[in-house]
Amino acid sequence: MGRRRKGRKVEKRVIPRLPKVFECPNCGYKSLYIEIKRKENVANISCGSCGITATLNVPPIYEPVDVYGDFIDKFYKGEIPIKKEKISEEKLI
Numbered sequence: 221m222g223r224r225r226k227g228r229k230v231e232k233r234v235i236p237r238l239p240k241v242f243e244c245p246n247c248g249y250k251s252l253y254i255e256i257k258r259k260e261n262v263a264n265i266s267c268g269s270c271g272i273t274a275t276l277n278v279p280p281i282y283e284p285v286d287v288y289g290d291f292i293d294k295f296y297k298g299e300i301p302i303k304k305e306k307i308s309e310e311k312l313i
Contacts, residue, residue, distance in 0.1 A: 222287050242288045245295050246272050254284040254291075261285040 242252040247270035255264045258280055265287070266273045276294075278287055293302040 238283065238285050240284065242284075244270060244272065246270050252288070254287050256282065256284065257285065258262055265291050276300070 239248055240253075242254065243250045244252040244267040247267065249267070249269040251268035253266055253268065255266075256262075256278065257264070261277055261280055263276045263278045263282070263284075264273070265276065266293060272292060274295075278290070291300070303311060
């Protein structure tokens with residue numbers, strides 16, 4: 221007499237998701253937020269810890285990951301003007 225066969229384990233597939241917050245090249249913290257305004261074809265990039273802000277013109281099909289790649293390339297080449305904003309406690313709350 222044989223036993224019952226065990227049921228096959230179904231493995232759950234983890235779907236990788238695109239990040240929404242990125243690592244800042246200036247301070248190293250994971251606090252760089254990218255906001256894309258689709259109607260204006262503009263992306264606003266700002267760091268929550270060191271206060272760096274930048275604005276890039278982007279095509280309408282770009283996602284935050286693509287904008288981050290362009291920002292990193294231009295940051296290390298020194299092509300974009302970087303504005304430092306002083307972060308007040310009101311913005312953090």
